Amino acid sequence: MRKSSLIVAALVTALLLTACGSKSNKSSSSSSGGTKGGTIALLLPENQTARYESSDRPLFEAKVKALCPSCKLLYSNATQDPAKQQQQAEAALAQGAKVLVLDPVDGAAAAAIVNQANSKKVPVISYDRLLLKSKPDYYVEFDSPSVGKIQGKALVDKLKADGKSGSIVMINGDPADNNAKLFKQGAHSVIDSSGFKVAKEYDTPGWTPAKAQTEMDQAITALGKSGFVGVLAANDGTSGGAIAAMKGAGIDPSTRPITGQDAELAGIQRILAGEQFMTVYKPVKPLAEKAAEYAVALAQGKKPTGTNTTENNGTVDVPTYKFAVVPVTADKVQSTVVADGYWKASEICTAKYAAGCTKYGVK
Numbered sequence: 001m002r003k004s005s006l007i008v009a010a011l012v013t014a015l016l017l018t019a020c021g022s023k024s025n026k027s028s029s030s031s032s033g034g035t036k037g038g039t040i041a042l043l044l045p046e047n048q049t050a051r052y053e054s055s056d057r058p059l060f061e062a063k064v065k066a067l068c069p070s071c072k073l074l075y076s077n078a079t080q081d082p083a084k085q086q087q088q089a090e091a092a093l094a095q096g097a098k099v100l101v102l103d104p105v106d107g108a109a110a111a112a113i114v115n116q117a118n119s120k121k122v123p124v125i126s127y128d129r130l131l132l133k134s135k136p137d138y139y140v141e142f143d144s145p146s147v148g149k150i151q152g153k154a155l156v157d158k159l160k161a162d163g164k165s166g167s168i169v170m171i172n173g174d175p176a177d178n179n180a181k182l183f184k185q186g187a188h189s190v191i192d193s194s195g196f197k198v199a200k201e202y203d204t205p206g207w208t209p210a211k212a213q214t215e216m217d218q219a220i221t222a223l224g225k226s227g228f229v230g231v232l233a234a235n236d237g238t239s240g241g242a243i244a245a246m247k248g249a250g251i252d253p254s255t256r257p258i259t260g261q262d263a264e265l266a267g268i269q270r271i272l273a274g275e276q277f278m279t280v281y282k283p284v285k286p287l288a289e290k291a292a293e294y295a296v297a298l299a300q301g302k303k304p305t306g307t308n309t310t311e312n313n314g315t316v317d318v319p320t321y322k323f324a325v326v327p328v329t330a331d332k333v334q335s336t337v338v339a340d341g342y343w344k345a346s347e348i349c350t351a352k353y354a355a356g357c358t359k360y361g362v363k
Contacts, residue, residue, distance in 0.1 A: 036070070036300055036301075037068055037069075037070030037071040037072065037299070037300075038068075038071055038072070038098040038099070038299030038300065039071070039072040039073075039074060039092075039095065039096050039097045039098055039099075039299070040064060040071055040072070040073055040074070040097065040098065040099045040101065040295045040296070040299055041073075041074040041075075041076070041089070041092035041093075041095075041097040041099070041100050041101065042057065042060055042061070042073065042074070042075050042076075042101045042127075043076050043078065043085060043088055043089055043092065043100060043101065043102045043103065044056060044057065044075075044076070044077045044078070044103050044127075045077075045078050045080065045085065045103045045104060045105040045129070045177075046077070046078065046079060046080045046105065046206065046207065047077055047079055048080065048206060048207050048208050048209070048237055049207055049235065049237055049262060049264075050236075050237075050262070050264045050265070050266075051262050051264065051282075051284055052077065052103075053077070055284040055285070055288070055342075056103075056128075056284055056287075056288050057075060059284060059285050059288035059289060059292075060101070060288040060289075060291060060292050061073055061075070061292075063288065063289040063292035063293070064292045064295065064296060067292065067293065067296045068296045068299065068300070071296060071299060074092050074095060074097060076088035076089075076091075076092070078105050080105055080174075080206040080207075081105065082104075082105045082106040082109040082110070082176070085104065085105050085110065085113070086109075086110075086112060086113060089102065089113040089116070089117070090116070093116065093117065093120060093122060097122060098122060098123075098298070098299045099122065099123050099124075099125065099295045099298045099299050100113070100117050100122060100123070100124045100125070101124075101125045101127050101291050101295050102114075102124055102125065102126060102127060102131060102136075103126075103127040103128045103129050104126075104129050104131055105176065105177075106176040106177075107129055107130055107131055107132040107176075107177070107178040107313075108132045108133060108176075108178075109176075110131050110132075110134070111131065111132060111133050111134035113131075114131055114134035114135060114136055115134060115135075118134075118135055123137040123138075123298045124136040124137055125137065125138045125139070125140060125291055125294050125295060125298070126138065126139040126140070126141075126313075126318060127139075127140055127141075127287075127291050128140070128141060128142070128179070128287065129141075129177055129178055129179050130178045130179070130311055130313050130318070131313060131318075132178060132313050132314050132315075133313060133314040133315050134313065134315060135315060135316050136313070136318055137298070137318075137319070138294050138304060138307065138318065138319050138320070138321075139311050139313075139318040139319070139320040139321075140287060140290050140291045140294065140320070140321050141287075141311070141320060141321075141322055141323070142282045142287065142322070142323050142324075142325050143322050143323065143324055143325055144179045144182035144183060144186070145182045145183075145185060145186040145189075146186060146324070146325060147182075147183050147186060147261055147280050147282075147325055148182065148183040148184060148185060148186025148187035148188070148189070148190075148234075149186040149187070149189060149190055150186075150280055150325065150327045151183070151186075151187055151232055151234075151259040151260075151261065151278075151280060152186065152187040152188070152189070152190030152191045152194075152232065153190050154259060154277070154278045154327055154329075155168070155191075155230050155231075155232055155257055155258075155259050155277070155278075156190060156191060156194040156196060158230070158257045158277055158278075159196065159229055159230050159257060162257075164229040164230070165195070165196070165229070166196070166197070166227075166228065166229045167196065167197045167198070167199035167200075167223065167227060167228050167229065168191070168196050168197070168198055168199065168228055168229060168230045168231060168232060169198075169199060169200045169201070169216065169219045169223070169228050169230075169231045169232070169242075170184075170187065170191075170198050170200070170201040170202070170231075170232045171201075171202050171204060171212050171215055171216065171231065171232070171233045171234060171238045171239075171241075171242055172184045172201065172202065172203045172204060172234050172238075173203070173204055173207050173234040173235060173238070174203070174204060174205055174206055174207050175203040175205065176205075177207070180203070180207075180234060183234050183261070184203075184234070187232050187234075191232065196229075196230075199219075199222075199223055199227065199228060200218070200219040200222060200223060200228075202215040202218075202219075204234070204238055207234075207235060207237055207238065208237070208241075209237045209238060209240050209241035209244070210241060211241070212233065212237065212238035212239075212240075212241030212242055212245075213241035213242065213244045213245045213248075214241075214245075215241075215242075215245075216231070216241065216242040216244075216245035216246065217245045217248070217249070220245060220246070220249045220251070225249060225250070225251055228256065229256065230256055230257045230258065231256060231257070231258040231259070232258075232259050233258050233259050233260055234259075234261060235260055235261040235262050236260040236261060236262050236263070236264040236266065236267030236270075236276075236279055237262075237264070238260075239258050239259065239260035239267060239270070239276050239279075240266060240267070240270070240276075242258060243258060243270065243275055243276065253275045253276070254274040254275060257277035257278075258276055258277055259276075259277060259278055259279070259280075260276055260278065260279035260280070261279055261280040261282070262279065262280070262281075262282060263279050263280070263281040263282070263328055263336075263337050263342060263343075264279075265343055265347060265348065267279045268328075268333055268337060268343060268348055269348060269350075269352075269353045269356075271328070271329065271330050271333065272330055272333060272348070272353050272356030272357060272359075272360060272362065273352075273353055273356050274330075274356070277329065278327055278328060278329045279327075279328050280325050280326070280327055280328070281325065281326045281327070281328045281336050281337055281342070282323070282325050282326075283323060283325075283326070283340060283342070284342070285340070285342070286323055287323055290306075290321050290323075294321075306321060307319040307320055307321050308320070308321055308322060309321075309322050330356070330359075330360045331360055333348070333360060333362050334360065334361050334362050334363070338362060345357065345362050345363050348362060349362055349363075
């Protein structure tokens, strides 16, 4: 009996040692394998454009957590300040970020951030706006030149359909934003050969609606209330500012078609109310999720796959994933932003906009 007990005890001890060894090996493998976590920093440029805080950030964070529960997320918003963004990036690197996902306030100035990350062998994903004259590892973007072309075509087609001729006002985005330059180029490529004259044109620092309202006030003062037939506004925020200026001058905005971009909630509601003619819907969910996929892969020491083009930033051809954008007029709200779940009908169709929702079948 004593001998049997000793044999059993030896077997149990061996099994326990084997189990401990397996657990130790598994842990070791996990720490160096594809399931490991890492610190990912998301650096966004500003909060005047509503989508960054309401969509980009939560969608990115949710996808990272789904793909890598053990990954740590660092988040910063530079509130239109390039120097602040530089400090935020330096802080993220000091906190051990393994990947920077960077949407620059100023694409050229942010080259310093990329260079610093390069020196630490920390990969950088250029998000939404192109990082210029530096060496980011990847770029995830919307087709920016096509945004301006879509806006320009929508405005020109609408004016011609309404039998209008004359001058338009252009309210562009932030001159420090490379995307704003591309939107502007795309719009001009349509408008300049359309027969419509650009009578007044402004670049809007920080994309702020208040500055856009001031610019539109200046245009109305210079041109008179009847001196323009439409407005090319670069996004929904600047569109909102321009519409406020028109209302303040006693101009019915429904008589002057005005464009937008980003499909912000307020922009969609203005479209249904007839105050804004159109917006450009940029499906943020796939953009944010693609950036999250790339970031997790890089944090785990893997190479992301699936780019579909490249963008030259003045220094290198950056491997890029580019997403298409969609024009939205009142009759397309239901089939685009509501169908995609970007906005719920209950969010759009408050009492003030219920009539427009009924008219255009938003439900």
